[in-house]
Amino acid sequence: MKIHEYQAKNLFKKNGLPVPKGRVTSNSEEAIDISKEIGFPSVVKAQVHVGGRGKANAIELVKDEESCEKASKRILGMDVKGFPVHSVLIEEAANIDKEYYLGLILDRNLKDNILMVSAMGGVDIEDVAENHPESILKIPLNFSSSIEDKDIEKVLSFLKLKDSLKAGFVDVLKGLVDVYFQNDAQLAEINPLVLTKEENWLACDGKVLIDDNALFRQQELKELKEDLESNEIEREAHKKGIAYVKLDGDVGIIGNGAGLVMTTMDEVSRAGGKPANFLDIGGGAKKEVMEQCLEVIYSDAQVKGLFINIFGGITRCDEVARGLVEVLKTREKSIPIVLRLAGTSSEEGRAIIEPLDSVITAETMSEGAKKIVAAMS
Numbered sequence: 294m295k296i297h298e299y300q301a302k303n304l305f306k307k308n309g310l311p312v313p314k315g316r317v318t319s320n321s322e323e324a325i326d327i328s329k330e331i332g333f334p335s336v337v338k339a340q341v342h343v344g345g346r347g348k349a350n351a352i353e354l355v356k357d358e359e360s361c362e363k364a365s366k367r368i369l370g371m372d373v374k375g376f377p378v379h380s381v382l383i384e385e386a387a388n389i390d391k392e393y394y395l396g397l398i399l400d401r402n403l404k405d406n407i408l409m410v411s412a413m414g415g416v417d418i419e420d421v422a423e424n425h426p427e428s429i430l431k432i433p434l435n436f437s438s439s440i441e442d443k444d445i446e447k448v449l450s451f452l453k454l455k456d457s458l459k460a461g462f463v464d465v466l467k468g469l470v471d472v473y474f475q476n477d478a479q480l481a482e483i484n485p486l487v488l489t490k491e492e493n494w495l496a497c498d499g500k501v502l503i504d505d506n507a508l509f510r511q512q513e514l515k516e517l518k519e520d521l522e523s524n525e526i527e528r529e530a531h532k533k534g535i536a537y538v539k540l541d542g543d544v545g546i547i548g549n550g551a552g553l554v555m556t557t558m559d560e561v562s563r564a565g566g567k568p569a570n571f572l573d574i575g576g577g578a579k580k581e582v583m584e585q586c587l588e589v590i591y592s593d594a595q596v597k598g599l600f601i602n603i604f605g606g607i608t609r610c611d612e613v614a615r616g617l618v619e620v621l622k623t624r625e626k627s628i629p630i631v632l633r634l635a636g637t638s639s640e641e642g643r644a645i646i647e648p649l650d651s652v653i654t655a656e657t658m659s660e661g662a663k664k665i666v667a668a669m670s
């Protein structure tokens with residue numbers, strides 16, 4: 294479950310993390326009042342569940358009441374990659390000296406939680422990983438819900454912080470670890486973590502992704518779930534009981550099991566593609582479920598290709614294949630589709646798909662990721 298930036302920052306504040314002063318609003322008049330209260334210059338930031346707000350011109354620095362009113366009205370009327378903007382976060386502008394990245398993520402391949410740190414903050418960490426991999430430090434937490442002193446020292450040494458900055462940084466680091474584990478998160482990141490010219494630390498942007506399967510333990514967060522489904526495709530998918538999250542790429546992803554889907558998304562990213570969604574058909578999915586999942590994917594105009602990665606256990610590969618065949622019968626022209634079937638009834642599934650020229654098959658997940666990216670280029 295995704296939450297908005299301002300909600301992530303509320304979790305940060307509960308754990309003692311420093312965040313800019315600010316409040317969320319859904320009207321331009323209140324936006325002006327908030328800016329006057331916290332002082333100009335301030336920042337107007339769209340609250341939507343999608344990245345790339347800066348590139349979409351959905352974040353704006355304002356210096357007075359007139360520019361605040363104009364910016365808030367404009368942004369509140371925006372649609373950012375299919376997500377309508379219903380609210381904006383008005384925050385004090387930080388006096389930035391340097392930007393860092395700090396995050397924790399669940400790595401499905403390693404089956405462990407990974408701390409990631411970089412001195413190249415303020416840009417997509419995926420871009421940093423691709424172009425400057427040496428600039429990211431990754432530390433597995435070894436199944437611990439806290440960070441060890443030796444790992445803290447590794448981080449401090451990697452970032453080459455001067456002594457006067459270390460204590461404040463460590464407080465932020467430990468606070469983010471607490472946010473991650475206390476809220477059953479699969480991702481918690483601060484990007485950028487700003488060092489101000491006054492040598493203070495500020496979490497100027499935050500992202501937290503909560504494990505849906507743990508919401509029974511997170512009643513306060515669970516109450517936010519219905520309100521957070523601001524995307525029509527997500528709403529419709531969830532009404533059908535489909536585990537679906539809309540992203541901002543163009544490669545549709547379908548898999549069975551959250552771990553496999555997450556790993557598939559990573560593999561597509563490594564192959565040079567950008568996932569358009571997370572979609573888990575679950576265990577034991579029948580033909581009809583597969584048909585519904587495909588209709589969800591096809592309802593997203595952003596999707597230009599589809600990678601279906603199934604490792605059959607409880608889920609039978611022949612049922613997945615039959616669902617795909619039924620949906621393709623109703624479509625005159627299909628987007629490129631790559632299908633990887635392994636496990637239970639995979640041979641039967643491949644036999645069902647064989648007559649379809651529109652479906653490309655793959656033996657491995659890595660091969661499938663490369664094939665879908667190539668087919669879309």
